[in-house]
Amino acid sequence: MDQLVDSLEERLRERYRKKGVITINGGLSVSGLQHIGRLRGEILLGEAVRRELEKRGYKVRQLLTLYTVDPWKGKESQRKQFDDPNEAKKYAGWPLKDVPDPKGCHKSWIDHFWSDFGPFIKEYTDGRVEVVTTEELYKGPFKDLILHEVLPMKEKIREIVNKYRGRKPYPEDWIPVEPRCSNCGRIDKTKAIRVIEDGRIEYVCKHCGNRGIADITDVKLNWRIEWAGVWKVLSVDFEPYGKDHATPGGSRDSCVELSIKVFDYDPPLGEWYEWVGYRVSGRESDMSSSGFVGITPREWLEIAHPQILRFLYFYTHPRKKIVIDPLQLPQYYEQYYKAERVYFGVEEAEDGDYLKRTYELSHPGSTPLRLPAQVPYTHAAILAQLIPMDRVEEALARLKRTGHLPEEPDEYSLSWVKDLLEKAGRWVEKYSPPGLKVKIVESVSRDVIANLKYKETFSALAEKLASLSEWREDSIKEAMIEATQNLTGKERREFYREFYRVFVGEDRGPRAAPLLSLLNKDFVVKRLREAAGLDD
Numbered sequence: 001m002d003q004l005v006d007s008l009e010e011r012l013r014e015r016y017r018k019k020g021v022i023t024i025n026g027g028l029s030v031s032g033l034q035h036i037g038r039l040r041g042e043i044l045l046g047e048a049v050r051r052e053l054e055k056r057g058y059k060v061r062q063l064l065t066l067y068t069v070d071p072w073k074g075k076e077s078q079r080k081q082f083d084d085p086n087e088a089k090k091y092a093g094w095p096l097k098d099v100p101d102p103k104g105c106h107k108s109w110i111d112h113f114w115s116d117f118g119p120f121i122k123e124y125t126d127g128r129v130e131v132v133t134t135e136e137l138y139k140g141p142f143k144d145l146i147l148h149e150v151l152p153m154k155e156k157i158r159e160i161v162n163k164y165r166g167r168k169p170y171p172e173d174w175i176p177v178e179p180r181c182s183n184c185g186r187i188d189k190t191k192a193i194r195v196i197e198d199g200r201i202e203y204v205c206k207h208c209g210n211r212g213i214a215d216i217t218d219v220k221l222n223w224r225i226e227w228a229g230v231w232k233v234l235s236v237d238f239e240p241y242g243k244d245h246a247t248p249g250g251s252r253d254s255c256v257e258l259s260i261k262v263f264d265y266d267p268p269l270g271e272w273y274e275w276v277g278y279r280v281s282g283r284e285s286d287m288s289s290s291g292f293v294g295i296t297p298r299e300w301l302e303i304a305h306p307q308i309l310r311f312l313y314f315y316t317h318p319r320k321k322i323v324i325d326p327l328q329l330p331q332y333y334e335q336y337y338k339a340e341r342v343y344f345g346v347e348e349a350e351d352g353d354y355l356k357r358t359y360e361l362s363h364p365g366s367t368p369l370r371l372p373a374q375v376p377y378t379h380a381a382i383l384a385q386l387i388p389m390d391r392v393e394e395a396l397a398r399l400k401r402t403g404h405l406p407e408e409p410d411e412y413s414l415s416w417v418k419d420l421l422e423k424a425g426r427w428v429e430k431y432s433p434p435g436l437k438v439k440i441v442e443s444v445s446r447d448v449i450a451n452l453k454y455k456e457t458f459s460a461l462a463e464k465l466a467s468l469s470e471w472r473e474d475s476i477k478e479a480m481i482e483a484t485q486n487l488t489g490k491e492r493r494e495f496y497r498e499f500y501r502v503f504v505g506e507d508r509g510p511r512a513a514p515l516l517s518l519l520n521k522d523f524v525v526k527r528l529r530e531a532a533g534l535d536d
């Protein structure tokens with residue numbers, strides 16, 4: 001990804017060397033769930049390019065255009081968001097901005113679903129992304145665009161659009177605007193039949209039969225014309241776009257031709273990106289806004305840092321598929337931590353330069369000044385279950401004892417670890433596998449102790465752990481290996497089933513050494529001796 005960012009930055013510098021301000025844009029339609037996949041191309045790729053340009057002294061504006069006048073399609077998945085899906089059918093074809101909030105907690109459909117995305121953009125970026133809506137554009141610069149460029153060029157527009165439509169070409173009397181029906185509210189079933197001298201549009205609605213006159217600010221352009229119009233009125237110089245628009249001779253090519261031949265505007269440099277997949281409970285599919293598949297930026301922040309998602313996106317080329325699986329968060333953190341160690345020169349890797357650059361890009365702001373504390377995600381998940389977050393200082397003390405946190409941690413590390421404990425705790429509740437959920441039993445019943453088969457192994461392990469001078473995962477692991485070295489594979493598996501019964505009351509649990517390292521040493525030794533029948 002770093003090479004792509006650098007290549008795009010270089011091409012933009014060459015192309016717009018004399019331009020005062022370079023404008024980068026992304027585009028989203030708030031058709032439903034605003035998932036984290038929408039951050040990848042429309043925001044983060046553009047942000048990375050912008051920051052590189054700014055390092056070289058260029059003035060850059062980064063925009064995110066929300067297509068808020070698009071018609072609401074009324075898909076089953078969209079209607080199901082309402083208490084009465086059948087009643088919601090009446091909103092089909094309405095501009096998104098007019099569809100009510102299905103939950104009744106916001107002004108509109110857009111406000112409701114944008115609330116999990118828009119306010120959190122600043123958490124994933126440096127806060128320099130400006131949001132523009134097409135509703136604003138229709139009330140502003142689109143008015144002159146329609147009156148002075150679209151309507152006078154309607155024959156040329158029809159010729160270009162028909163070339164790409166293939167089936168059902170627009171007839172000779174086609175006027176390339178779609179007024180909103182004043183009776184039924186739809187914007188997808190009206191036909192403009194006449195342009196009045198003052199610029200208003202006379203129309204007929206094919207849905208309800210209403211005939212009316214719409215102000216020029218209450219119409220919508222055909223989406224291809226609209227896209228090219230956005231480039232023109234916002235002076236867009238670079239815009240990533242989804243793979244569905246990338247087919248040669250497809251939708252973006254049509255907009256490029258409209259931009260050149262109708263609006264006399266040099267179309268922006270573009271870069272297409274692949275969809276982001278989502279895997280949950282073993283089922284995988286593409287994240288989808290109108291299909292309500294995926295998790296939102298707000299939900300991601302509940303369980304992980306924004307740097308982790310940025311790292312995954314910048315590590316993988318935008319044209320390659322990436323699948324986000326919440327169950328894999330511990331592995332995602334390990335990949336990030338490795339890149340961090342490489343960046344700070346404490347570890348080497350064959351792709352070291354790539355990891356360093358990816359780590360740098362993964363930060364919304366500047367990178368930390370020194371290698372931060374690296375608490376494994378699973379450790380945080382276990383500890384969050386053992387110690388409530390209202391006793392966070394106790395949790396931090398245990399991490400210091402295990403060596404995962406220095407005695408005097410820097411501010412960055414302290415903030416990172418506190419956040420990690422909270423996020424990992426929520427992850428356990430929502431996503432983690434049963435084997436990682438843990439609750440230490442207050443006491444072991446006499447029946448359980450009486451039926452333990454490996455009392456001698458419990459006794460040996462208790463003595464080895466009691467003699468440790470440092471209560472850390474690696475030394476605990478070594479002691480456990482020594483205590484079980486004379487057992488066969490089958491016997492070792494049986495012993496660990498008994499081990500988990502003694503500590504968590506189940507036949508399995510989190511990895512033994514990390515679990516014990518986060519418990520009090522005296523408690524562990526006492527519990528093992530109790531299991532061995534050596535009550536103090």
